[in-house]
Amino acid sequence: MAFTSPEDYAKKMVLTLQNYFLLAGQAFANVARKPFYFGDLIVQGDLIGVGSLPIVILTGFFTGGVLALQSASALAQFGAKAVTGQLVSLSMIKELGPVLTSLMLTGRNASGMASELGSMQVTEQIDAMRALGTDPVKKLVTPRVLATIIMCFFLTIVSDALGIAGGGAVSVSMLGLDASQYFHTAYQTLQFPDVLQGLVKPVFFGFLISTVGCYFGMSTKGGTQGVGRSTTQAVVVSSVLIIATDFLISRVMIGIFGR
Amino acid sequence: MPDTLTPNTDENAVAETSTVDKLADENTGPVLIFDHVSIGFEGRPVLDDISFQVKKGETRILLGPAGVGKSVIIKLANGLMRPDSGKILLFGLDITEMPEAQLLQLRRRVGMVFQESALFDSLDVEDNVGYRLNEEHMPPEEAHQKVAEALRFVELEQTMKKYPSQLSGGMRRRVAIARAIITDPDLILYDSPTGGLDPITSTTIIELVIKQRDVYGTTAVLVTHRLQDAYVMATHRFDKAANQMTPLPPHTTDPNTTFMVMNDTKMIFEGTTEELAHSEDPFLKEYLA
Numbered sequence: 090m091a092f093t094s095p096e097d098y099a100k101k102m103v104l105t106l107q108n109y110f111l112l113a114g115q116a117f118a119n120v121a122r123k124p125f126y127f128g129d130l131i132v133q134g135d136l137i138g139v140g141s142l143p144i145v146i147l148t149g150f151f152t153g154g155v156l157a158l159q160s161a162s163a164l165a166q167f168g169a170k171a172v173t174g175q176l177v178s179l180s181m182i183k184e185l186g187p188v189l190t191s192l193m194l195t196g197r198n199a200s201g202m203a204s205e206l207g208s209m210q211v212t213e214q215i216d217a218m219r220a221l222g223t224d225p226v227k228k229l230v231t232p233r234v235l236a237t238i239i240m241c242f243f244l245t246i247v248s249d250a251l252g253i254a255g256g257g258a259v260s261v262s263m264l265g266l267d268a269s270q271y272f273h274t275a276y277q278t279l280q281f282p283d284v285l286q287g288l289v290k291p292v293f294f295g296f297l298i299s300t301v302g303c304y305f306g307m308s309t310k311g312g313t314q315g316v317g318r319s320t321t322q323a324v325v326v327s328s329v330l331i332i333a334t335d336f337l338i339s340r341v342m343i344g345i346f347g348r
Numbered sequence: 349m350p351d352t353l354t355p356n357t358d359e360n361a362v363a364e365t366s367t368v369d370k371l372a373d374e375n376t377g378p379v380l381i382f383d384h385v386s387i388g389f390e391g392r393p394v395l396d397d398i399s400f401q402v403k404k405g406e407t408r409i410l411l412g413p414a415g416v417g418k419s420v421i422i423k424l425a426n427g428l429m430r431p432d433s434g435k436i437l438l439f440g441l442d443i444t445e446m447p448e449a450q451l452l453q454l455r456r457r458v459g460m461v462f463q464e465s466a467l468f469d470s471l472d473v474e475d476n477v478g479y480r481l482n483e484e485h486m487p488p489e490e491a492h493q494k495v496a497e498a499l500r501f502v503e504l505e506q507t508m509k510k511y512p513s514q515l516s517g518g519m520r521r522r523v524a525i526a527r528a529i530i531t532d533p534d535l536i537l538y539d540s541p542t543g544g545l546d547p548i549t550s551t552t553i554i555e556l557v558i559k560q561r562d563v564y565g566t567t568a569v570l571v572t573h574r575l576q577d578a579y580v581m582a583t584h585r586f587d588k589a590a591n592q593m594t595p596l597p598p599h600t601t602d603p604n605t606t607f608m609v610m611n612d613t614k615m616i617f618e619g620t621t622e623e624l625a626h627s628e629d630p631f632l633k634e635y636l637a
Contacts, residue, residue: 222453
């Protein structure tokens, strides 16, 4: 196997970044350009949003539950078991809701986009679309990007709610906490910057999931093996980017709002 | 060679996509011009200084061994790839640096049949063939009529509700031809339409290409590495009354069907059937033997 020289590797990386930003920029700019593929947006919204609802509900609920379980035992050491609801709600809204929902969407949808568009690429369907006078970025990428952003936003809200509910269920049924106290502290502790942070993140994450998935799909080479490679890369890259972007957004928001 | 068309390549003149159509309409010169075109991939030259013209009503058959760059020519001709150097003029317009939005507009005048059909596997035959019509928001009833007409041309009207995966290789090629001709294009690009097919199915496909050439007189470029397809194209015509292709009288060939042969990144022959048959070039003699 021949080794790639550092120079070639660096050039390849720069080219990949350039092509990614071009595709992402084009997909974003297409939102304001005719024709609008509203039908495709609805179809993708259904596939991404409604299709991902069961896994988001389950992950959100059990994450909230386990968070209550783990934090209650730690808080009990300081006699602060009563603030379990506060901890669960802040963690879910600011961090776990957006991040876990986005990771679930990555596993389900970034892989789906990469494999679907990758298969179209290797069978020349993307070229056929261009030959038929249709812009594939406008027809295939833009609706997926828009649908993922919108759905990631709403699914995160669902996940947040279910997470707090899951934490409540565990707190009441297993930890013996008072339901009213749990939900009261969970609600009272939230401030505008917390909610804002929790709602800004899914917008960025949705954009990342869809653009990374579509980028790897559209740049697939090398037949079915290439499709498999693109799918794996899409999931790995968007997962890492979500975690890294989460850190950046958190830092910026804490810098601005102080919490 | 393309100097006579220089006014049409003015960037300002093609600034608006609607102007592209107008300028293409006004073109009275060759439909397609390659002017010293070169392209390479990963440092390896694929096409080196390729020049040729395709006149209106002409059918150009591009022959050559597999992997010589024939499909690249077809993709360059439709603006799906950009050359490293040289100029390509489609309907008199320089597409070498034309923005993609204008190219999309121009491609609506071009029908293209891909090597492996490239049908959309998530759409049924009707939606595949009528794709362009649906994109143009043609009323469904009118689009259905046109799809039926195009499928009748390729004798596959009964497959309208089937998906590409339910069709044989030959049927998929015929559907791809129907998709390419549905908007009555001014130029059709066939990329190895008989590649990988058995001889009988190949003849059916070539008969459809001849039918399109003789019934509608559409300008075409056909890429193939099968000599027998090329000779059938040159020595047969489509009999509309009998609805089948028939051989031309002995020692006559179709005057509008001409040949190009490529080898080792170069265009090594351009001319008529007779000139090809009597060429003294050692490679051609061996290739044709």
